[in-house]
Amino acid sequence: MQFFLRIISVLAVVTTLFFISKIFSGFTDPRYSQWRDPLATWLTGLAVLNYFMTGFSSLANSIRQEQMQGTLESVLLTPINLPTVIVASSAWDFLETTFFSFLYLFFGRVFFGVQFRGSFFLAVIFLLLTTVVLACLGILSASFAMVFKRGDPFGIFLGAGSALFSGVFFPTQLLKEYAGPKLGNISLLLPATHGLQGIRQVLIEGHTFSQVTQPLFVLLGFLVVLLPFSLWVFSRAVRRAKREGSLIQY
Amino acid sequence: MTIVREPAISIRNLSKTYPVPFRRLRAFFRRPVKEPVEALRDVTFDVHSGEIFGLIGRNGAGKTTLTKIVATLVQPTTGTVTVRGSDSVLHDEQVRRQIGLATAEERSFYWRLTGEQNLMFFARLHGLSDRIAKQRIRELFAKLELEEVARRRFGEMSTGNKQRLAVARSLLPHPPVLLLDEPTRSLDPLAAERMRELISSLAQQDPPVTILLTSHNLAEVETLCERVAIISRGRIRAIDTPQHLRSLTSKSEQVHVTVSGLNGTNESERISFTRQSGDNQLDDRLRDLQKRGARILDVDTLRGSLLDVLEMYESKGEAE
Numbered sequence: 001m002q003f004f005l006r007i008i009s010v011l012a013v014v015t016t017l018f019f020i021s022k023i024f025s026g027f028t029d030p031r032y033s034q035w036r037d038p039l040a041t042w043l044t045g046l047a048v049l050n051y052f053m054t055g056f057s058s059l060a061n062s063i064r065q066e067q068m069q070g071t072l073e074s075v076l077l078t079p080i081n082l083p084t085v086i087v088a089s090s091a092w093d094f095l096e097t098t099f100f101s102f103l104y105l106f107f108g109r110v111f112f113g114v115q116f117r118g119s120f121f122l123a124v125i126f127l128l129l130t131t132v133v134l135a136c137l138g139i140l141s142a143s144f145a146m147v148f149k150r151g152d153p154f155g156i157f158l159g160a161g162s163a164l165f166s167g168v169f170f171p172t173q174l175l176k177e178y179a180g181p182k183l184g185n186i187s188l189l190l191p192a193t194h195g196l197q198g199i200r201q202v203l204i205e206g207h208t209f210s211q212v213t214q215p216l217f218v219l220l221g222f223l224v225v226l227l228p229f230s231l232w233v234f235s236r237a238v239r240r241a242k243r244e245g246s247l248i249q250y
Numbered sequence: 251m252t253i254v255r256e257p258a259i260s261i262r263n264l265s266k267t268y269p270v271p272f273r274r275l276r277a278f279f280r281r282p283v284k285e286p287v288e289a290l291r292d293v294t295f296d297v298h299s300g301e302i303f304g305l306i307g308r309n310g311a312g313k314t315t316l317t318k319i320v321a322t323l324v325q326p327t328t329g330t331v332t333v334r335g336s337d338s339v340l341h342d343e344q345v346r347r348q349i350g351l352a353t354a355e356e357r358s359f360y361w362r363l364t365g366e367q368n369l370m371f372f373a374r375l376h377g378l379s380d381r382i383a384k385q386r387i388r389e390l391f392a393k394l395e396l397e398e399v400a401r402r403r404f405g406e407m408s409t410g411n412k413q414r415l416a417v418a419r420s421l422l423p424h425p426p427v428l429l430l431d432e433p434t435r436s437l438d439p440l441a442a443e444r445m446r447e448l449i450s451s452l453a454q455q456d457p458p459v460t461i462l463l464t465s466h467n468l469a470e471v472e473t474l475c476e477r478v479a480i481i482s483r484g485r486i487r488a489i490d491t492p493q494h495l496r497s498l499t500s501k502s503e504q505v506h507v508t509v510s511g512l513n514g515t516n517e518s519e520r521i522s523f524t525r526q527s528g529d530n531q532l533d534d535r536l537r538d539l540q541k542r543g544a545r546i547l548d549v550d551t552l553r554g555s556l557l558d559v560l561e562m563y564e565s566k567g568e569a570e
Binding site: 069075078239243 | 269346356
């Protein structure tokens with residue numbers, strides 16, 4: 001039941017955005033090439049934001065849930081390794097998110113004639129890369145949950161931060177114009193900004209691989225630093241919980 | 251000829267003090283700071299391959315901490331634990347492949363899944379294929395009399411069935427080493443007896459399962475275990491066979507003999523005396539009674555129990 005209600009709510013959001021986009025038709029500032037069709041831009045933004053939120057909150061939530069249920073000890077007693085625990089704990093959430101993210105694009109195209117061009121394959125590569133980078137932040141968040149037995153501060157911070165600073169609902173350039181370069185540059189520190197920029201360049205502007213190397217390399221840079229760091233922090237967090245004997249405390 | 255058995259679990263100078271999380275930070279913010287808790291101190295012993303080894307002690311004595319350290323769920327402060335040659339900290343994954351742990355903790359299962367689904371999930375985490383897992387689960391359900399509740403949600407099961415399910419889960423991957431933390435605590439007397447038979451049979455099978463058993467049921471420990479360790483305030487106070495441990499409290503035992511036909515009467519009579527363990531007094535007394543025409547109806551002896559030994563070490567610990 002909840003599943004079907006979620007489908008309807010996605011359709012409602014897409015429909016609402018369609019009507020809001022009609023207010024702006026013909027008024028888009030030519031400097032923002034990705035925003036010529038605001039509906040297409042919002043839909044890609046929302047679809048991808050959905051993914052990003054799952055990336056950094058799913059693992060922390062499932063670790064927290066396992067801790068509260070008391071099942072974390074039983075899972076960690078089996079001979080599976082930590083990366084498997086990490087991937088398996090959030091696999092279902094990613095599968096579910098893939099479906100709902102796809103729905104935003106599907107409803108936009110089928111009911112409101114939104115045109116996406118460019119290589120879907122390249123867009124998926126961007127999506128996967130950005131998701132893995134954000135999942136690294138999710139692993140850091142899960143480490144926090146394991147040690148401090150508290151919710152998900154990174155998820156809240158990065159979720160709200162990504163919505164505001166990474167250009168999901170408006171061009172990031174506007175931040176610089178209105179809030180100054182210091183605040184505007186925050187968006188550059190967020191992997192979501194680069195991921196979203198790349199995906200929109202591909203799907204909305206129809207850019208090819210050679211035209212999107214800049215956001216791609218930035219994301220790869222994030223990945224090279226964050227992946228080993230987050231895995232190291234997580235293994236330290238598990239070790240700390242074992243030292244304190246607090247694997248199933250909450 | 252004495253058969254020397256390899257140690258399956260080897261514990262050396264093991265100490266565990268639970269740290270207080272963020273102690274300095276709490277002190278800095280002038281929050282109340284608790285003292286670190288010393289759970290184990292300098293524990294050393296071996297559990298031989300195929301042995302049922304009992305661990306007894308009061309609540310909070312350190313039994314569960316010790317079991318969890320062997321199971322790699324808690325890290326020791328100092329000292330080492332090796333399970334069949336693998337260090338529990340350095341090679342924890344290898345250790346986890348060789349052990350099964352069943353605790354009386356009810357929070358270790360997924361409450362919305364059925365017993366069968368729960369075991370299937372853990373069987374997959376142990377790397378069992380679906381076919382082998384299903385077969386193994388069927389076997390274990392039959393062995394532990396869980397068939398009737400196999401499709402019942404874990405949350406709807408009785409405490410006893412939950413406990414049996416925990417034992418079934420610990421046996422899923424055929425572990426050569428089994429850690430049982432109060433395996434009969436919530437079972438009815440019949441189920442508890444069957445569980446004891448199962449535990450006993452595991453140690454006798456080929457290859458045998460090594461079992462570290464913690465329990466508050468001293469009669470159970472006495473029946474099942476080859477050797478018993480007494481743990482008090484985190485320290486191992488004694489390790490020996492139950493018989494030797496019992497003899498530690500008192501070298502003497504009370505003997506009560508019920509006889510009839512003594513002095514030409516048919517009335518039954520009770521004769522009591524104290525003997526030193528190993529002396530000839532019982533033999534002499536019985537022979538004398540038979541000579542006097544008595545028919546021996548019953549002989550009852552009252553020896554020191556494991557409870558006495560436990561009390562003795564507990565009061566020694568208090569004195570320290």
